Amino acid sequence: MKLGSYRIIKLHRLIFPIGLLIFMFAYYWQIKDIPNPAENLAMVYPVLGLLLVLTVINSIREIQIEKIADVTSVQDQEKEKEKDNKFSFKKIIQSKIFVLVVITSIFLILIPFFGLVVMTAFYLPVVLWGLGNRNWLLIIFLPIGAVILIKLLFGYWMNIPIP
Amino acid sequence: MIDGSEFLHGLALLLNWHIPIFMFMGVLFGVVLGAIPGFNAALGIAIMLPFTYVMSPLYSLVFLISIYTGGVWGGAITAILLNTPGAPAAVCTTLDGYPMTLQGKPGVALGISVTSSALGGFIGSLVLLFIMAPLASVALKFGDPEMFFLAIFGLTIIASLKGENIIKGFIAGLFGVLLGSIGMTHTGVMRATFGSINLLDGIPIVPALIGFLAFSELFSLIEQKQILDRKKLAQGNFKQVIAGIREAIRHPITIIRSSIIGVVIGAVPAAGATIGSIVSYNIAKQTSKDPDVYGTGHPDGIVAAETANNASQGGALATMLALGIPGGSSTAMLLGALMLQGWIPGPRLFIEHTDIIYATISSVLLQQIVLIIVGAVFCYFAARVVFLPTNVLVPVTIVLATIGAFSTRNLIFDAQLMFIFGILGYIMKKYKFPPVATVLGIILGPIADSALIRIVQGYSDNYWAILARPLTVLLIVASIVSFALPYILNKRRERAAA
Incomplete structure (x- = not known):
């Protein structure tokens, strides 16, 4: 400023x-x-x-x-610009943190409507892809494993209420 | 004092092949549950409580107390590996445990934590065995002035968690105290709930803990491939765990001091393991010749925090068994288990069921051996978590933490609050405000606040009467010393350097 x-x-x-x-x-x-x-x-x-x-x-x-x-000089002008833009919103939007925050926010907002199990089945593949995972086996089987774990371990065995 | 013949009779009751099985099952279940962020020993006991209905009273008590033993330590696993305390009592474990993981020594940190937890639990149960009744009555002498200054003493640890500078440490801590004061007071007045009925009970500790400490760390981690590069690992996992077990034994003074602190504070109703470990860590740091190494991955820091939180189990059981007063949610569940068996907790319990009570207390001693065995095996495998790619570890941890935050009050609001605190914690960390100070404020602030309201109600005619209580005076002096000591030592060091 x-x-x-x-x-x-x-x-x-x-x-x-x-x-x-x-x-x-x-x-x-x-x-x-x-x-x-x-x-x-x-x-x-x-x-x-x-x-x-x-x-x-x-x-x-x-x-x-x-x-x-x-x-x-032009070089000095560039340096000055750089100083002003050190805190760049563009950089933030392109970062993995931003991807994680946006997808997780949607996940937490939609849980009350669709439930944790359904949302986990959608959240995990989307967030894994968004964070740069390209291993299809992982993207498919991790959410399936997580959903089974949540249902069996927390839902049936421990009898913990799941949202 | 201990009744020899009844004690031996109690020991004989433990010579049964069911007992070690229940102990192993209980400790293992407690450790697994404690390691999941947001899940704790109390929840484990609550889950298993209905199954104990068909058990004999001894089996039931041994099984549930084993869950308690495992659960208290379980919180340290994620605290050390992911900077995510499984329970509030493991907050101070993160301070040195996580830096040690980043230094390539996750197994050493876990080994230290399990050994010091077991030693703390052992000393705590010895105290329980020999001086249960006197300890419980001393604990009840803790009135509001003592609770207030105990919380203030705990808060003085913020003076040494300065972040970039001392002002930022205090801002973060006071922000936590302010957050902790949200909700309905015991006088029935609503404070800063912003119209939300979900905030009437105040800010829930578990979501705040996971948000400020774990999520803020997960957000930071996401830009790197994994928490720890395999090349950075100082030595193999097994060797590290063994080295950790050996390292813990090299701190006998801290173990004894922290055990005493843990037992005494654990016996005070509503104080418990969390305050015990904070106070113990604070004292260990203040009395150390080199306090600056705390918070950088110093073994003594883990020993101080972990010994105290497991030793507090002995104190909490003393108040519960001798007086029938539950100090926290875990002991309240255990009290429920006793009542399920048709027993009435309180002084008569010792007269009517002496042998079973002695057998139960002796089993707590044996559970510490089981904890070391189960814990060492668990440490060996758990330490591998740090090599997982963060872009897999972080989303999975978020899902588990969501269930953990939800399960506290069955409110999705808590999971959303946890996420907001996570973003806030990340921003704080980025600008060098220590989020751990905020968490300490949220934990200790409400204790100090409600004690102060009761002090105003009870002593408004003459506040000087507080100074007639020796324990209060002791805590006031300790708080002043603890607050001033970091400055004095800093000044001395600056002068010496000049």
């Missing part, structure tokens, strides 16, 4: 602290009208206060400001 002849770098390091501040605000909003706060919030208020102070201190320490150098 540019501010005149200066630039704030590594802004992505504030993702967690900013998220935390939002959570703290939402938390405070939820508890502000609680009866008898001296008793019911005896620990919450000091924790919330301390957390706020530490998060602000940490955020100030995380921000780094540097002067933008006079850029003349």
